[in-house]
Each structure stands twice: as structure tokens, then as C-alpha cells.
Amino acid sequence: MLFDIHVHCCEARDPRLTRANGTRYPTPEELLASMDGLGIDRALCMGGVSPECRYTVVPAEELLRIAGRYPERLVPCCPVDPRWLGNSPTADFRPLLRAYQDRGCRAVGEYTPNIPLDDPLNLNFLAQVEEVGLPLTFHLATRAGGCYGLIDEPGLPRLEGVLKAFPRLVFFGHSQPFWAEIGAIEAGDRRDAYPSGPVRPGRLVELFRRCPNLHGDLSANSGYNAIHRDEAFGAAFLEEFQDRLLFGTDLANVPQEVPIADYLRGLRAAGRLSAAAWEKISWRNAVRLLGL
Numbered sequence: 001m002l003f004d005i006h007v008h009c010c011e012a013r014d015p016r017l018t019r020a021n022g023t024r025y026p027t028p029e030e031l032l033a034s035m036d037g038l039g040i041d042r043a044l045c046m047g048g049v050s051p052e053c054r055y056t057v058v059p060a061e062e063l064l065r066i067a068g069r070y071p072e073r074l075v076p077c078c079p080v081d082p083r084w085l086g087n088s089p090t091a092d093f094r095p096l097l098r099a100y101q102d103r104g105c106r107a108v109g110e111y112t113p114n115i116p117l118d119d120p121l122n123l124n125f126l127a128q129v130e131e132v133g134l135p136l137t138f139h140l141a142t143r144a145g146g147c148y149g150l151i152d153e154p155g156l157p158r159l160e161g162v163l164k165a166f167p168r169l170v171f172f173g174h175s176q177p178f179w180a181e182i183g184a185i186e187a188g189d190r191r192d193a194y195p196s197g198p199v200r201p202g203r204l205v206e207l208f209r210r211c212p213n214l215h216g217d218l219s220a221n222s223g224y225n226a227i228h229r230d231e232a233f234g235a236a237f238l239e240e241f242q243d244r245l246l247f248g249t250d251l252a253n254v255p256q257e258v259p260i261a262d263y264l265r266g267l268r269a270a271g272r273l274s275a276a277a278w279e280k281i282s283w284r285n286a287v288r289l290l291g292l
Contacts, residue, residue: 002261003283004043005172006110006137006219006248007031009066009074010058019055026254028066032073034251038261041283042072043251044290046110046137047079052148053112060100067104075290077137078105081113082125089120097132106290109137109172112148117158122150126162130169135289137217138171140178142191149175154185155203163211170289172246174217178204179226182237194221199230208241215289216241218281219248224260235272242277246285 009031018024026034035043045067047058063076078100085091097108108129115122129136140159141149152158163171173179177191181204185191207214217223227234238245249258264281267273286292 001042001283002038002040002247003286004035004040004219004249004251005246005286006046006174006217006250007035007043007074008046008048008058008110008250008252010056011062011066013056017056023253025056025058025252028070028074030254031251032070034254034256034258035073038249038258040249040261043074044077044107044109044137044286045074046077048110048112049079050081050112050114050148052114054148060105064100064103064105075292076105077107077109078134079110080108080125082115082119082121083113087121089124091124093125093128094132097128097134101132101134105134106292107135107137107172110174111136111138111150114141114144114148114151116151117162123162123165126166126169130166133168135170135172135215137174139175140173141175142177147192149177152177154181154189154191156181156207160207160211163207163214167211167213170213170215172215172217173204174219174223174248174250176222179216179222182226183229194225194229196225196229199233201233205237208244212244215244215246215285217246217248218260220250223248223250224263228259228263231272235267238267238273238281239277242274242280243285245281246289247282 009028010025060078067074067076139149141147180191181202183199184202268278
């Protein structure tokens with residue numbers, strides 16, 4: 001079985017509604033065709049409601065409709081923005097989160113507000129997600145403006161703070177700035193890119209060892225690059241953290257090339273990834289953490 005922890009789709013839009021480069025989300029049927037081509041059995045479907053870098057809003061209600069048509073293939077998330085309900089650090093999101101949870105949403109995501117990780121709005125929201133008991137998929141960013149995602153500095157000090165502040169909240173980390181920190185960051189390095197070459201273990205490895213609630217969403221080029229740029233290091237990382245890593249693609253375009261599925265299968269076939277690690281990363285961790 002292969003479970004994808006990170007995909008996107010939406011119901012058909014006006015063909016004029018695209019990203020600036022002309023790309024768009026797949027329809028549910030296009031997504032399922034892509035999944036079939038990659039041998040993916042089931043997937044967690046992300047939405048998006050924050051204004052940063054969105055060409056269309058994909059709310060929980062739409063994902064619930066889609067997943068209702070394909071319940072054996074797609075599992076819905078509930079995308080939420082901490083600025084909802086009055087843009088207040090005391091807003092109560094628990095009724096909303098529980099309503100989505102009761103209707104079948106298994107995680108919060110994709111969570112992309114472009115505010116600091118330790119912004120009071122975010123801390124308020126994370127505390128309530130922890131209380132309700134949903135995992136959260138977050139996108140990390142390097143700065144305010146011109147991008148999307150929660151903001152942190154090199155070395156991820158704010159991420160460490162929220163991981164320790166909310167120890168019962170299951171965090172699924174994602175994006176270039178998140179995975180770039182698998183290796184040591186030097187002055188002048190771009191964290192919003194795809195570093196190459198041998199890995200000298202960086203801050204992210206330290207946080208994985210210190211914070212058991214941190215999990216790795218291996219989707220997109222960022223996750224693939226993290227484990228592929230230094231193959232020996234990547235294989236060792238997969239083994240060490242096999243209980244907290246999750247296969248993913250970030251399918252969000254039509255068409256889209258996704259190398260990670262065949263790469264992981266190749267590691268397994270070559271004996272560089274144990275059977276236990278493959279099984280956990282490919283599906284068992286997702287099923288366990290999502291309560292499926």
C-alpha cells in the first residue's frame with residue numbers, strides 16, 4: 001500500500017482561473033489518474049484558505065464533498081486561517097475544528113499564513129488544534145511578504161519553541177525552508193531553494209531528535225531533495241526517523257513529475273531501506289497518525 005500524505009485538488013474552475021504561470025490544481029478525477037500512475041492507493045487531500053499565494057480558495061466543505069465521492073481514495077483536511085473569527089488572539093476555533101473533525105476531516109492543512117510561528121494568533125490556534133487532537137501540516141517560510149507560510153529564522157528557533165509549547169500536537173513539516181535545514185545552514189545560504197551536495201547534519205536533525213511531535217512530510221521537490229542530495233545520509237535519516245516520516249508527493253498541477261515514489265522503491269529494492277522503514281514511511285505512519 002502507498003499512502004500519500006500531501007495532495008491537492010479542487011472541483012473544476014473557470015479555465016481563466018489559474019496561477020500566474022498558467023498552472024492549476026487538478027480536478028479530483030485528474031488527481032486520481034495521477035495517483036494511479038504512481039501506484040498511490042490513498043491520499044490526504046489538502047485545502048487552502050489563506051490569501052497568500054492562492055489563486056483560488058479550497059475550503060474544507062469542498063474537500064468533504066470530493067472525499068465523499070471517493071471515500072476509499074481521498075481523506076479530507078480542514079484548512080483554517082488563524083486570522084478568522086475576528087483576527088484575534090483569543091478567538092475560539094474549537095467548535096469549528098470539532099465540526100470538521102466530526103464530518104471526517106483528519107488533519108488541519110495546508111496551514112500557510114505568512115505570520116511568525118510564535119505570533120499570538122498562531123499560538124492561540126495551535127493550542128486549540130492540540131486540544132482537539134488533529135495533526136497539522138504546516139508550510140514554513142523565510143520572510144514576510146512575497147511568499148507564503150509560517151515565518152522562522154535560520155536555525156528554526158521559533159519552530160523549536162512551538163514544538164515544545166505544544167508537545168501533544170502532531171506537526172507535519174513541509175517546504176523548502178523546512179527541509180533545507182536537514183543540512184547545516186551557512187551565512188548567505190538560500191533556505192527557500194534546493195541545497196545540493198553532501199549533508200553535514202543540520203538543525204532539523206537536532207529537532208527530530210529532541211522533539212518527538214515533529215514529523216516529516218516528504219512531499220514536493222523539497223522533501224525529495226532532502227533525502228536524495230546525499231544518498232547515504234538520506235537513507236540513514238529514513239532509517240533513524242522511520243516512525244516519523246511520511247511519503248508524499250504534493251500533487252498540485254496537471255501534469256506533474258514526481259520522482260520520490262520510484263526513488264524510495266529503488267532504495268528498498270537495493271536493500272538500502274529496511275522493510276520495516278519502507279512499510280512505516282509508505283503507509284503505516286499515515287494510517288496511525290490520522291487515526292484511519
